[in-house]
Amino acid sequence: MRFYAAAVYAFLYMPIGIIALFSFSAGRSASSMQGFSLQWYGRALNNPFVMEALWTSVRVAFVSAILATVVGTAAALALTGMRGRLRATFDLLVQIAVMIPGIVIGIATLIALVSVFDLINPWLEPIAGWSLSLGAGSLIGAHGLFTMSLVVLLVRGRMETLDGALIEASRDLGATPFGTFRQVTLPQILPAILAGFLLAFTFSFDDFVIAFFVAGSETTLPIYIFSSIRRGVTPEINAIGTMIMIASLTLLIVAQLLLRRSQTRKRP
Amino acid sequence: MTETSCAHVSAKDTVAEFAGATKRFGAILAADRIDLSIRRGEFLSFLGPSGCGKTTALRMLAGFDGPSEGAILIDGQDVSAVPAHMRPVNMVFQHYALFPHMTVAQNVGYGLRQRRPRLSKSEIAQKTDKALATVRLAEFGTRRIWELSGGQQQRVALARAIINEPQILLLDEPMAALDAKLRGEMQRELLELQRSLNITFVLVTHDQEEALSMSDRICIMGKGRIIQVGSPQELYDRPRSRYVADFVGKANIVAGQIDGRQSGMAQAILGNGTTVILRDLPGDSRQTAEIAVRPEALSIVAQDLPLTEGIAAIPARVTHRTFLGDRIEYLLMADGVGQLQVNAPRQAGGALGEHKVGSLVHVLWPEGTGLVLADDT
Numbered sequence: 001m002r003f004y005a006a007a008v009y010a011f012l013y014m015p016i017g018i019i020a021l022f023s024f025s026a027g028r029s030a031s032s033m034q035g036f037s038l039q040w041y042g043r044a045l046n047n048p049f050v051m052e053a054l055w056t057s058v059r060v061a062f063v064s065a066i067l068a069t070v071v072g073t074a075a076a077l078a079l080t081g082m083r084g085r086l087r088a089t090f091d092l093l094v095q096i097a098v099m100i101p102g103i104v105i106g107i108a109t110l111i112a113l114v115s116v117f118d119l120i121n122p123w124l125e126p127i128a129g130w131s132l133s134l135g136a137g138s139l140i141g142a143h144g145l146f147t148m149s150l151v152v153l154l155v156r157g158r159m160e161t162l163d164g165a166l167i168e169a170s171r172d173l174g175a176t177p178f179g180t181f182r183q184v185t186l187p188q189i190l191p192a193i194l195a196g197f198l199l200a201f202t203f204s205f206d207d208f209v210i211a212f213f214v215a216g217s218e219t220t221l222p223i224y225i226f227s228s229i230r231r232g233v234t235p236e237i238n239a240i241g242t243m244i245m246i247a248s249l250t251l252l253i254v255a256q257l258l259l260r261r262s263q264t265r266k267r268p
Numbered sequence: 269m270t271e272t273s274c275a276h277v278s279a280k281d282t283v284a285e286f287a288g289a290t291k292r293f294g295a296i297l298a299a300d301r302i303d304l305s306i307r308r309g310e311f312l313s314f315l316g317p318s319g320c321g322k323t324t325a326l327r328m329l330a331g332f333d334g335p336s337e338g339a340i341l342i343d344g345q346d347v348s349a350v351p352a353h354m355r356p357v358n359m360v361f362q363h364y365a366l367f368p369h370m371t372v373a374q375n376v377g378y379g380l381r382q383r384r385p386r387l388s389k390s391e392i393a394q395k396t397d398k399a400l401a402t403v404r405l406a407e408f409g410t411r412r413i414w415e416l417s418g419g420q421q422q423r424v425a426l427a428r429a430i431i432n433e434p435q436i437l438l439l440d441e442p443m444a445a446l447d448a449k450l451r452g453e454m455q456r457e458l459l460e461l462q463r464s465l466n467i468t469f470v471l472v473t474h475d476q477e478e479a480l481s482m483s484d485r486i487c488i489m490g491k492g493r494i495i496q497v498g499s500p501q502e503l504y505d506r507p508r509s510r511y512v513a514d515f516v517g518k519a520n521i522v523a524g525q526i527d528g529r530q531s532g533m534a535q536a537i538l539g540n541g542t543t544v545i546l547r548d549l550p551g552d553s554r555q556t557a558e559i560a561v562r563p564e565a566l567s568i569v570a571q572d573l574p575l576t577e578g579i580a581a582i583p584a585r586v587t588h589r590t591f592l593g594d595r596i597e598y599l600l601m602a603d604g605v606g607q608l609q610v611n612a613p614r615q616a617g618g619a620l621g622e623h624k625v626g627s628l629v630h631v632l633w634p635e636g637t638g639l640v641l642a643d644d645t
Contacts, residue, residue: 163365165361165363166365168332168352168361168365169359169365169367169428170367171331171352171353172330172331172352172357172358172359172429173353173378173379173382173428173429173432174353174379174382174383175378176353177353180353188368188369
C-alpha cells in the first residue's frame, strides 16, 4: 500500500520535478541535465516577449480576479439570503460552472462574444468610430465569469458556517443592517474573499484553454509558452514554467492558509 | 401580590406586553395567541420543553421574529414592526455569540459604538471598563474571546448586553453550556446583578430548578401556548393541570371520584375505595378528575401498626427504594390506585422508620394534601 502510494505520487510529480530540475541545466537541451547554471532564468527574464506576455497575464489576472471577487461575493451574499428551490437551483448552476471543461467555456465564450460583436459593431462603428473585438477585454470578461463561480463557492461555504447568532447579536446591540455587514459579516468572511481572489488570480494567470480562444491578438504567458514550444523546447521554457509554478503554488498556499484560519476562528 | 393589586396594575408597572401574539412558520404554529404582561423590574422565566414556544416568545420580544398576528408592546408602544436594532432590549445568547474577531473590551463596547450621535472614545472606554468591572472581568479587556473559559465568556456576553442599559434583558438558556457547579454560581451572580441594576430580566429555560430558584414569576409553556403563569410557590403548590404538576417538581397523579365539595375542599374516592380530602379547583364541577399529590406530602407506615383516625391510608407494597442521603425515595404499588412515589426524610434513629422492598405498608395521605387538576387541553 505504501509502495503504491509512493508510485502514484512519483507518477504525478516526477514530470514537474524534472522540468524544475532541467531548468537549472547549463546545456542547450531541454530534456537532459548538463551541469548547473541559472542562465536560462536570466534569458527568460531578459526576453522582451516573455516580459510582455507576463505583464499581459498579470494585468488580465488582476482585473478579472477583482471583477470575480466583487461580483462573486455579492452573489454569494444574495444567495445566502435566498431560500428554497431558487437557491438550490443557483447553487447547482454555480457548481456546474466550475466543473464544465475549459475548452467548452472557451468555445462557448468565443461564439457568444463574436455573435454579440457582429450584432453591435454595425451600430457602434459609425457612432463611436471604433468597434469591439477580441482582446484583453474579452479575456478579462471570460476569466472573470468563470472564476466568479470559484469565489461564490468559497464565500458561500464560509457564510454557511458563519454563526447566525453573531448577526443577530449585532442587530440586537443596535447595529443597522449595513453596520452589521461592515463590523461583523465582512470581517468574518474576509479570509474567504481573499482566498477567492487569490484562486481567481491563479486560475486566470495559469489558464491556457479559455485564453487561447478569446485572447484575439493578445499573448498571455501560457499562450507564449505554447507558441514557442512549437518552435522547439529550450531550457528557457523550463525556467518560465518553474517560475509560473512557484508563483501559483505560493498563491494557492496563501489561499489555503486564509481558509483554514477562517475556519479555526469560527468557534474559539 | 394579592388579587386586588393585580387588577390595578397600571401601564407604568408594565414594561412589555404580548397581546395575542401568534407566530407561524409555514404550517407550524410556534406561538399561539400569547397574552402576557411583563412587570417592570421582575425576573420572569419562560419554562417548557423544547418546541414549546418559549424561544419564539423571546425572539418576538427581541425583534428577530415579528408576530404573524397580535402585537408586542414595549413601554406601551406597539413595537411589532420595529426592527431588533431599534428596540430597547438586549439579549444574552445561548452560546453567547461573542464576536470572535474582537477583543473582550471591543465586544463589550460594541453596543456603545452603534449609538448615534456617536459617543466619545473616552466615554466608551469608561463605560466599557465599568461594565467589565460589574461582571468581575476588569483585567480581561485586552484578552481574546477564545482565551476565556465558558463562565468568563458568559460574563462578557452579560456585560455586552447590559452596557446599553436595556429596558429588558433577555436570556436565552444562558446556563445550558455551563457545568453544574458553575451554573449555581452564575445563577447567584445573575440574581445579584438583576437586583443591583434593577433591570427586568426575561429568561428562557427548560431547567425547572433554574426557573424555580431564580424567578419572581414563571410562565409555563407548551405547544406554543401559555399553560400557567405564577410565582414558583404558586406553580409548585397549585399546578392547575397535569402538565404543570409534572413539569414543576415531581407529582403523583391518580384518578379520583369526587363525591363532595365544600369551601374550596373536595372529597374524593380513589380507585381502591380510600377517601381523601384535598384542595379543589375553583369553579370545577366534574365527577371524575385527576388528582396530584407531591411525593414529600405522603408518608409511609408499616401495615401492622395501628392507623390514626381521620388520616386516609392506602395499602401498598414497596417496589423500589432509592437511598439519597437526606431522604429515601420509595416507589410503591397500590392496588386500584397505581404507582405512587413517596419521599421520606431520614429520621434520627436511622433504620427505625425505613421499609424494605416487598414490605406491605400504608401510604398516609393527610387531610388537605394534594389537589384536583384541570383537564389538559
